[in-house]
Amino acid sequence: MVPRSAHPPLQERDEGVSILVDAARAATPDVGGRIFVVEGPPGIGKTRLLTVVRERLRHGGHSVARALGSPLEREFAYGVTRQLFEPMLTAEAEFGRGPLFAGAAAQAASVFTVEAIRPVGDLPVLHGLYWLVVNACTAEPLTLVVDDVQYADPPSLRLLAYLLPRLDGLPLTMMLAMTSGAPVPDLLAEILRTPSTEFVRLRPLGLPGTAAVLATMFGARPDDAFVAACHDSSGGNPLLLTELARGCVEQGITPTSGNTARLATVLLPSRVRPHLGGLPQDAVDVAHAVALLGNEADLPAISAVSGLGVEATAAAVDRLIRSHVLVRAPAGRFGYPHQLLQRSAYEHLDTTRRLRGHRAAALHLAATGAEPERIAAHILQVPPGVVPDAAGYLRRAAETALFRGSPDSAYTYLRRALPDVTGDRDRQVLxxxxxxxxxxxxxxxxxxxxxxxxxxxxxxxxxxxxxxxxxxxxxxxxxxxxxxxxxxxxxxxxxxxxxxxxxxxxxxxxxxxxxxxxxxxxxxxxxxxxxxxxxxxxxxxxxxxxxxxxxxxxxxxxxxxxxxxxxxxxxxxxxxxxxxxxxxxxxxxxxxxxxxxxxxxxxxxxxxxxxxxxxxxxxxxxxxxxxxxxxxxxxxxxxxxxxTAVEAVERSGVRLGRPFVAPFLADILAERGDLAGARSALAWAGLPEEPPPAGPMYFYADTRARLLRRTVGGERAVAAALDAGRLFARFGGDNPAFVPWRTEAARTLHRMGHGDQAAELALAEVALARRWGAPRPLGRALRVAGVVLGAQDGFPLLAEAVDVLAGSLARLEYAKALVDLAAAADRRGRRGWARELLDDAAELAAQCDCPPLRERVDAMSGAAGSRTAPAGPGTTALTSTERRVAELAATGMSNREIAETLFVTPKTVELHLTNTYRKLHIGGRVELVHALDRVTAGTARPPRTRG
Missing domain, CATH: 1.25.40 (Serine Threonine Protein Phosphatase 5, Tetratricopeptide repeat)
Known part of the structure; x- marks a missing residue:
């Protein structure tokens, strides 16, 4: 008997299909992209689900690219990326030319050809691939499907992770299928724990789905008892259920309640032996060769690995296809209908045949001029000495990987080449x-x-x-x-x-x-x-x-x-x-x-x-x-x-960068009023709460002291500030431009009522800051000393702080000085001047995007009986990036060209221009040149710092 269907229709997956199809169809530049992970155990139907999704999208004219992760090619630099994009590049005969490689995407050409002039760094390649994706999305939305993503090569995973925070404004949908319970590489784990990642988790079939599969396979409605027995035997796993039904058909077991006991005699494909049992040896050898070759399984390669002639190989392949062991794949290749079956076949090979097969595959690929990394993929599976000239192939593969911007893959190849190197000089060079x-x-x-x-x-x-x-x-x-x-x-x-x-x-x-x-x-x-x-x-x-x-x-x-x-x-x-x-x-x-x-x-x-x-x-x-x-x-x-720095540190895996980057981000978030985010940023550094007395911890200790002042205060905050000072002193440091520990301690001591001690520390920092001379630390020290000394004695210091900072670029520190001087002026009865100072401070707080300072200004203005007005036309300064974007836009550059020049996304450029138009009170690019001229000419109202 022959099963009525090799692949029954998908059952009980309508919701998952709808979620993915609707998301891909909804992807637009305005909506932005999304990422989905389809997860489930082997055989649960992830590949079938994604196949249906691809077919529906393609019928609707949607562009879809697919790739399959493979254990054999896990070290092949950008192997999955090449699977995704080579078909569309081949269609355009591009490979380094044409619209897909326009602009910054040209940096990614080395991934698809080895004709580069010199090795390329991994970041230019990664950035170029991002722009390749942007170019591919220009005409229509794009969906990238990666099956068995847990087997994807690290550079391709790095690209997926790189794309993830850049989906905003990009009509791109990424669909990744992974096997639950399989080992997860670090880069994939990073993708999985990102909050924007959405999961579609597939569950076993219920009884109705099981009955539908069996009815398709048998061509008749099965008895309820037989359905229940098959469901119990297969666990509702669609692949195992299908193979169980196929085995029943082949053994003449009809789907009736009287045959439920016979199900125990049907072997499921936990191993490939039942599939190959009873087949002639030629077919078995070919099945093993296909399992070993992976994506390279065309007739000549299968013939070389199996040891059969091409005609005998073709006959065996046809028989295996009729037996549903193999299926036809694109480009004249052959494969297994499911990687579970391929892995079972591979594991069924004994060590001797496995080594012999990989050796034959490597030599065949070398003889046919295959890419070095494809040859290296097989050499990596065998011990040294098995493949002749293995070191030469591996070194050429490493060179190719470096040209493609993948030092990780190059390292793997070179490390494996070392045992096969002969000669002292060659070994020294390697x-x-x-x-x-x-x-x-x-x-x-x-x-x-x-x-x-x-x-x-x-x-x-x-x-x-x-x-x-x-x-x-x-x-x-x-x-x-x-x-x-x-x-x-x-x-x-x-x-x-x-x-x-x-x-x-x-x-x-x-x-x-x-x-x-x-x-x-x-x-x-x-x-x-x-x-x-x-x-x-x-x-x-x-x-x-x-x-x-x-x-x-x-x-x-x-x-x-x-x-x-x-x-x-x-x-x-x-x-x-x-x-x-x-x-x-x-x-x-x-x-x-x-x-x-x-x-x-x-x-x-x-x-x-x-x-x-x-x-x-x-x-x-x-x-x-x-x-x-x-x-x-x-x-x-x-x-x-x-x-962006956090992303780079996580991508590179250099933990030494965390104690530097974490305090910078924490300070920024704290200034913006996000104290919980600041605590999380410090925790990301991976250090104990009390920083260790080793390594460059002075920035970390300084930020920690500032955060404790803002959240806890009291003796603990004072102790943290003093600890930061002692730590910095062990590095020979005493410059408040880096670690202003004295004013940190002084502020908390002042709140605790220890005025004399606070004043001593604050004035000592003023003296040190004067010696250094930079406006930001001096203005800060003067401001804190002025607050600590009080409205009477500290007033001259506050006024000097405003004067020192007025001409500097430290706008946030200047705004804080204006607010503290306004408070002192108000206490001295100079309310009109205080209101003017608060007006200027409100404008600066808005420019700096500092909500806590703006709230303080509003509260002080309300207490004084007035309310600060929003900034008027031409008075809100542009940030440095907004200014750069505006200047480039004024020259006639497109958003795309500006993004490539500044290494940001087109969406970011759009946001900067929108903010610029709002701040300058203009309608668009036509008015931009004149508006920038007015800003340059200084038409904005100068700050009122004198009463």
Whole structure:
């Protein structure tokens, strides 16, 4: 007997189908995109559900792309991504050209071809793929379907995670199917726990669905008792139920109540043996070959792996299709109807046949000119020595992965190649490559390979360079002591003929330790003088300038800004390595000095990161951009930058970034009144409530003290502020531009009634801030001291704070000073002037997007018998990003072109322009040029800071 249907219609899945189809059809630029995860055990019908969804969408003219995750190709860089987009690229004959690769999407061309000129960083590729998706969505909404997503390669998972926060404004629907209970990669776990991810969980069939499946398979209505027995045997699992019914038909068991006892004799496909039992050996060999080949199972490949001739292979394939073991797949390939069956067949292979099959597959693919990564996929499944020239294939696969912006995959291939390498020289080169690549994926391994590379290096410069890299790996791995030893040894390896830039780079890393670990100030005694105006300029000299600049800034020495400007002015350090610690040191020194070059250099670093850098490298640039915007008072923009930095840290897996980024985000959220969010941000750092006395915890401790003042107050807040000061002192720091612990303690002590102690601390900070000279910390210190001393004695300090901040870019601090001066003026009877000050403060609070300050201004205005008016035309300043977007729009650039230039989404550009039009009280782009001219000419009412 033959079953009436190989694949019965989908049962009891109408709700899931409707949810997914309706969501895809509703996706528009205005609505934005959505992501769904279809989850359930093997055989529950996830693939069938998504197949029905795809068919309905395609019948409606909707664009749908599909990919299937595979255990065999899990290391194939962007394998799933290529499955999604290669069909539409082939249709357009693009592969690096044409509309889909327009603009920034051109950076993703290396994913689909190996014709790139040089290796590409992972971030440009990721960003380019985002724009490829944008381009694909331009004409019509797009749905991306990824089945068995738990087997997707890490770079493709990284793309899905990258798309997730960028769905707003994008007519894109992502549908991911995953097997419940299967191991979940970290990147997929990140997608699953994102609040915007929606789940469609499939449950076992009920009795009506079971009866419908059986009726289709048998061609007759089954007895109720037989339905119940089949439901019990299969657990309501559609795949197992179908196979159970097929087995019954093949054994002549009719669906009647009298045959329920015979169901126990029907073997379910928990293993493939029942499917292959009774088939000739040729068919069994072909079934095993298809299971082993995965997506590469075309007739020539199956023939090569099975050892049969092509004609015999074709005959066996036809027989397996008639037996419902195999199905036809696109592009002349063959596969199993379900990955559960394929995995069962693969597991049924004994070790010898499995190794022989992968060896034959690798050699066949190599002989037919397949891509190196497809060959490598099979080599990864066998021990060293099985495939001839395995190291050569793997190294070419690693090179391809690097060209595609996937250092993780390259590391996997190189690591596997090492045992197959013959010859000391080849091994030395490979170990050196591994030490470089592992820095992006496995810092512990990078340290191991770095030690091997150092041991094999002979020339002084080579030994020093290897030591420099080894120390970096050890530092990232948390072993500061070993990193210092590596850098010391590397310095000793240099001789008089060595490149001075290399020595300066080593000195820079040693000095950098003094701002990363407390109690390391003695390292300064080992370092020579600054590079100064070295000719020709070197990255090492610039790095040393930057770290020495931060050291000077920590100690509030005025030469800090000059050294940092020298380190950053020509952009050499940014081009050499975006995100390196010395670069961050230079940014921090200039930000504390309120030097405009800081923002310029950070913008340069972000552009470089998106052009050729890594996900790991662009996190520090966005983190420091967030701090820049926070100190300037652009809170909404600061939050966007900080959340981008959080995303980068989570993508890169470098936990060292969390203690830096978390306090910046927490401060921003606290200023905006989101204290719960601020607590969550600090918790994200993964540190105990009491920060450990090791590592660069001064920003964390400072933010924690501020948050405790806002939420708890009292002795606990005072103790936290004093602890922050003591911790900063262990780094040799006492500059209130970084850690204003004295005014933090003073504010709480003042509230507790300890006026004398509060005044002493506040005035001490004023003296330190005067020595440093930057407006923001000085204005803050003067303001707090003025409040602590009271309306009478503190009034001159408050007035000076307003004067100091009036010409600075620290607008939020300026607004706070205006409010405190207004309160003092009101207490001194100068109410008219106080109201004018509050008007200016209200406008600034609105510009800064600081609800708590605006609420305080409103309360004070109400108490004074007046109400602050909303900002009038032309008076609300644009944020720096709004200004940049407006200026680009005024030149005639489209939203798309602006987004590509600024590395944001088109939706973000649209929001910035909408805010700009509202603030400037204009209707659109036509009026933008003249409105910007009016803003530049300063037509806005100047602040009234004198009564």
């Amino acid at each position: 170990v050196d490559q591994l030490a470089d690549v592992a820095l992006h994926s496995d810092v512990e391994a990078a340290a191991r390979y770095g030690e091997q590379a150092l041991a094999s290096a002979v020339e002084p410069a080579a030994r020093a360079a290897a030591g420099l890299r080894l120390g970096e790996a050890l530092l990232f791995g948390g072993d500061t002591e070993a990193a210092v030893r590596a850098w010391r040894d590397a310095r000793q390896a240099l001789d008089r003929t060595s490149d001075p830039g290399l020595r300066w780079h080593l000195d820079a890393y040693l000095v950098n330790v003094t701002v990363l670990e407390p109690g390391r100030l003695h390292l300064l005694d080992e370092v020579g003088q600054a590079a100064g105006d070295d000719e020709p300029p070197s990255a090492g000299g610039r790095a040393l300038d930057c770290v020495l600049a931060l050291r000077a800034a920590f100690e509030a020495r005025p030469q800090a800004a000059q050294a940092a400007r020298r380190g950053l002015s020509d952009g050499l350090l940014v081009r050499h390595g975006t995100g390196d610690s010395p670069l961050v040191c230079g940014w921090l020194a200039l930000l504390a000095a309120e030097d405009d070059l800081a923002g310029t250099s950070i913008d340069h670093a972000r552009r470089e990161a998106y052009r050729r850098g890594s996900v790991r490298a662009h996190g520090p640039a966005h983190a420091l951009a967030a701090l820049h915007e926070l100190w300037r008072g652009n809170l909404a923009e600061a939050e966007r930058e900080a959340r």
